[in-house]
Amino acid sequence: MADSKSATTTTPYGLVGLYTNVDDLLAAARRVRDAGFTKWDSHTPFPVHGIDPAMGIKRTILPWITLVMGLTGVVVGIVGQWWVNAHGYAFQISGKPIWSLPANIPVAFEVTIAFSAFTTFFGMLAINRLPRLSHPLHRLTAFNRVTSDRFAVVIETADPRFDAGQVKRLLATGAESVVECPADPTHAGLPGWFHGVAAIATCLTLIPLAMAYRGRQATSEKPRYVVWTDMSFQRKAKPQRASELFQDGRAARKPVPGTIAVGQIIDDQELRFGVEADEISPVGTEVGPNGVPLSQWLTGFPAAITVDDAFLDRGEQRFDIYCSVCHGVRADGLGSVALRAKDIRATRWGWVDPKNLLASVTVARSNGELFHIASHGISTMKGYASQISTVDRWAIVAWVRALQNSQAIDSRGAPQAEYNDLPPELLGTVQGPQTEGGR
């Protein structure tokens, strides 16, 4: 590139006018533009202000290409994330929606910027037809200063209006010099060996892909080759192996003497299980929940518990907190959850209505059995042993009994005078005599 080599008889590339300042360049550019040349250009060390109108350069379409690819980036960013997180691998995090746009904005934004920026850069290269490995002007020594401190106007011989004498005169005004640029004698194509090397290199790059594909399809009986052991081999306890950690070789340790497992306190059988203290071994014939014969359920309250007003108040309070949402504060099975379930016809989805605890089937259960149900649940009701303490569960049983007694008044046992005072709409709710509970 440093020196011009060719002095051959081939047609030169063109004529180059070199100028030392911007004014002379702009003047020359206007002259050439007005003379109607088409295959010409000016070359400058920096973008000269005002050269575009002086040369009649039309505005580039690059911004529109960038816009289109930027919008593509938006779509790729959004749809890609939707596909991955809401479609391909949807998983719940902290109860948030599977797809919520705000959390996806940062990545969509970055993808948009990346698409736009790369489009702009490669678009610029493509529009300018770069990279260009060889150019006739690069073989002209005088042209080398154009990237430093000279300004050039180049008219190609390929231009239909090209006439050496006229062009020379056109460029000469204000020019430092006008020189002829010889044609590029080099072969423009890639060297022959390049194609062979490229073909081989392309084939070689396919090998890892082919191996990966084979690995995905084939099975193998050999253990996999482990490069990084990661957590594959750990000094941990495995089945049927002695532990390295403990002298006795046991991996699973025995509990400390005196350890009581959760739910296994058996200091007071009546209190903890609601079962008669003396009748732990099954002797009865009719078997209730938990395999305990019905005859063994405690019918009264455990000896450890005193039923008094304070105890009933406690039971009412706990009942209102834990039970009333389903069973209703009056234990009639009309709690707010139950009413809502009726509204939305939740039985369609397997909902089981909360029981009316005033009904005879519940009234007929013994206290021990009610305690057992409160502790471990029944039907679709869950057990409350983990939430309500033992004594409080008994208090709830006591309060349920109180509700049963107060809600289901034996009309025949009530004083006639008071019975007459009852408002007529209440008469229907008053039930006949009930079997007495445990209390």
Added chain:
Amino acid sequence: MAITDPTAHLGGPPGGFIGAQDPRVRPALVEGDNNFTTVTDMVAGIPEQPVEKTDKLWIGLFLISLAMLGLLGVCLAYLIHTGVGVWGNNNPVFWGWPIVNFVFWVGIGHAGTLISAVLYLTRQHWRTAVNRSAEAMTIFAVICAGMFPGVHVGRIWVAYWLAPVPNQMSMWQNFRSPLLWDVFAVSTYFSVSLVFWYMGMIPDLATLRDRATNKWRRISYGALSMGWTGSSRHWHVYERAYLILAALATPLVFSVHSVVSFDFAVSQVPGWHTTIFPPYFVAGAIFSGFAMVLTLMIPARKWFNLGHIITLNHIDVMCRILMATGMMVGYGYSMEFFMAWYGGVQVEQFAFVNRAFGNYAWAYWIMITCNVLIPQLFWSRRMRRNLAVVFVISITTNIGMWFERFVIVVTSLSRDYLPSSWAYFSPTWVDVCTFIGSFGLFLTLFLLFIRFLPFVAMSEVKIVMPAAHAGHGGHVKDRHDAHGHGDHGHSKHAEVPHHG
């Protein structure tokens, strides 16, 4: 073509950016008796130095940097071979130094694109003197930054799990995690900055190619400059592309540190869960980035005699940006305290009192001193123009900014919601050596850059010289017009800033 004091004919006092009486008149961006030829000679002369005549100082610095880079290699090899247990990271401070260093480096990496893009869009022509080296600094800093989370993931051989690549486990990323946003933000920032830097360099690489005196230089610069001929038709598209890239990089640079701050702010750790984090992180990033630009620029302009291109006026402007952003982070620090008090959450209140007066109070007060108090010296014009003072403050600023990230990461994690797991964090020698080694990586790349690539954007500096404009062939007139406020009359061209 010689440029004398351009403001002389207007009667205003020569010199400082504020000094000029007529606000439309600015002092020369390139000082001294310079023209296109001398600018080219000054800048291109640096990479054109024969290898055997390389400056001894450069060789010395390069060897030191290489040694530090070797230290980094040793630390990383030891880390990868043994596992992240070699660091001080442990319950509850699992982030420790690697994340502190990540935020530190990525923050430094913000000045380059800010100078290139934001100052380009806002027509701050003084940027041409420093934009190239600042962009290079950005890229090298982001490389250092990216390395830390890369090794912090522990099993770096599966780091590709961060990328949405179809795999046999049918396992995909959680795009709602700020940590994944970070992967996209930092990698986009790196690649776009690289493109921006490289594209800006193409014309200057062509200059080096055309001045090359030996074959290797001709081939390497020839390949890198892609056959650029300086064609005006090419320049037209190129300038459009540059403008678009600047417009894209501007929101990008603000998004990147905002996303980095989301790593903290979106979590619920006391001291992190604050909405002020994004703006205050961005201000801190600009603060530390400009400090690093000054740290590198002040020695470089001296060694390479670029005092006429990177002038005292440029240093002055950067000092003012430093002071402004320093006060922004100071505002952030105080506002965090206010919000902790105003929010009424006891745990948050404790977190901030603990920062200032707890175990790590020493780190907090280093941060306050370096970031808020010391930059106040820049109120004085004399200080802004005293290179020794500016150099020292640029270094204390980055010490302060490193401690800011340390304070945020470590004080918050070491005293989180669960007092039973509170612990004091101490780094190990591997932590310290990896951090020192990251400077080795940064300096090695930067030294190679200033030795072999055009250190100043020659073509852009030439545009801001008066002779680059019509009607200035050797004369000095219409100064303010020549330096362009974007209102040059040609309607077609009005919105295209002339590259500077």
